[in-house]
Amino acid sequence: MTYDNTLKYLVEQYPEDFIRYLLASEATDIQILKTELNQEPIRADSVTFLQTANQILHLEFQTLPASIPPLPLRMLDYWVRLYRQYNCDIEQIVIFLKPTTSEAVFVDQFTARNTTHRYRIIRIWEQDPEPLLLSPGLLPLATLARTDSPENLLQQVAVQVSMIEEAATKQSISVCTQLLAGLVFKPELIRQFLRREDMRESAIYQEILQEGLQEGRQRGIEQGIEQGIEQGIEQGIEQGIEQGRQSELRLVMRLLTRRLGSINSQLQSRLQELSLVQLENLGEVLLDFGSETDLMNWLNTIEN
Secondary structure, X not given: OHHHHHXXXXXXXXXXXXXXXXXXOOOOOEEEOOOEEOOOOEEOOEEEEEOOXXXXXXXXXXXOOOOOOOHHHHHHHHHHHHHHHHOOEEEEEEEEOOOOOOHHHHOOEEEEOOEEEEOEEEEHHHOOOOHHXXXXXXXXXXXXXXXXXXXXXXXXXXXXXXXXXXXXXXXXXXXXXXXXXXXXXXXXXXXXHOOOHHHHHOHXXXXXXXXXXXXXXXXXXXXXXXXXXXXXXXXXHHHHHHHHHHHHHHHHHHHHHHHHOOOOHHXXXXXXXXXXXHHHHHHHHHHHOXXXXXXXXXXXXXXX
């Protein structure tokens, strides 16, 4: 979810950069379209309309090669829905973000009896970083591009980010860069080159964090209500709250692991005992942690 939201934000804020890079076109008359495609709604990652060319650019970003339903079927489904709704040329591109040897990242078509549908595949780790370093909206993707010296590439990206003049743009691009760089770099290395303070101040990061918290709560409540129909409203609400707490716990654990690395089993046990409210509070302050000691001190404080 974090990487999807980050990349959706970049495409919506800098569509010209992506169009120039992916279509080799200098389009200015563009329109961001709704990503929820009707009939039974499914949501694409990014859908941009190039008005002069009467063409749609549809992007999907994948951190993992596997998906349900399989990606080729999803791409066909997206194409049919887009074509039915807009009746124009559609360029579909899947961008795989994380290096893998899976054969799935080489599949560029759906095939069934009497039906074949093709789309483009980009494995970002095979791409030349130079074109990505030229545009602010593509700088976060440059951290994932081909290089013999990943640390030097990250430093290059950080330098380009620091040269952005407009403060709000610099902050947003810095945050997106840190989030995507987390796919391949350790947090300590990212912090050497990019300001972690940008995370706390960034609207895009707060939006991602709040969406994750809300999704966890909602899933827990929904599951609790469904069970409550059969077992009683009171029991259902209790289970819903616990499901929400577990969802919050999983999210906070992921954020802590990305922030601090592996968390020892003793601290994990203490985290398991936190209430929903305490987990929400931890989600707000964990960006200030630099080590497990900070986490331990915070736990000691609330327990006392």
